[in-house]
Amino acid sequence: AQSLDRWQWQPDPDKGYTVRGAYQLLTSQVPSTIDEAEDLIWHTQVPLKVAIFAWRLLRDRLPTKVNLVTRGILSQEAHFCTSGCGAVESAQHLFISCDIFGSLWALVRSWIGFSSVDPFSLRDHFVQFTYSAAGLRACRSFLQLIWLTSV
Template sequence: MTLSFRKKNLGLIEGVIYSKGATVKEIVERGWDVGSGARVWRRRLLAWEEESVSECLSLLCDIVLQVSTLDRWWWVFDPIGGYSVKGTYKYLTLPTTHVETGLYDAAWLKQVSLKVSVFVWRLLCNRLPTKDNLLRRRALHHDDIFCVGGCGCPETSHHLFFRCDTFGRLWLHVYQWLDILFIPLDMVRDNLHRFGNLAGAPRSTHTFLQVIWHACVWLIWKETNSRIFNHKTKEVGLLLDSVKLTSFLWLKANKLTSAFSYTDRWRDPLLCMGARD
């Protein structure tokens, strides 16, 4: 196996590496550290290229070489039948799992505006300009990676939207408003899938819950931008009021709450969703 095989999968550019024909054995002998003979570049790497290199190294660092075993090509998607054009086309065109397909469908809701759907899509793909992503692109200094919420923790997408002591409390107020018990999960996409398909809730409520989830993350992001650029802060209680109003207006625009007023939905949202009598 050579680096030229990995570069097609991970986006490495063949023209920027001198040792592009080196085998895995040769790279292991040279070492993985920066400055070692295994990492010699013809020019300075771009930000996305550095990410690809890190991903490549994470795949290679766990490889254990066996002296008695010869190198061979192995098509991981069909190790028995081997490579075929039909199998490759099927892999590229079919969704990986039904959960991911449904999850991405939930990101593109017709009840919310296009810019909110694009924002949620970027959040699921971890492409928002959070501080960890900005640091990876060398747009921030290492001393400026702490959460804008003031909790003192490094800012990542999952931390900012779900684990932060400031913004995480918004979800607790939302759970109390909906009268549900919910434990945030470790991944953003898992949170959307679990919250939008709440166990025990009728299927008719899934769209309502997904709209509320979109409103929460959207308003959290707007609040972070307001704190950074306008130096204005909003209390969690006011954020909750904004979530209630924003989600109501989104649903009303699509005539999903015509039978209930804003006050009714404020007091008993599950009744308005048809989750209980």
């Protein structure tokens, strides 16, 4: 059976695409931390390779064991953290919640004198950490540098 392919505007399949509909869709969405985090990554004092690493980290594009298992490069049994803690090795686990590697953040927070950041995701952690300096732009920039150099 042959059928013709066709484009369909998902937000309003009946009426199709309209400029007004696209505008309403874009203006009705709450800005996400994705955009905010990606804007914060590109800091002028951070080497490009560090910024690219952070960009890949926040997009979950690093070769963690979970990602390698998903791509069929490693077997399902090989997805445990390299620290030996027994947890599944994801970017979130390695950089935030691992008892071995994630403990760096407690040391960084005590060094700069800030209270804990509750990370729901790596993006949230980055944005919350950066904005924990209240409204001072210079302090935010400094915290950006600390976060980017700590990952």
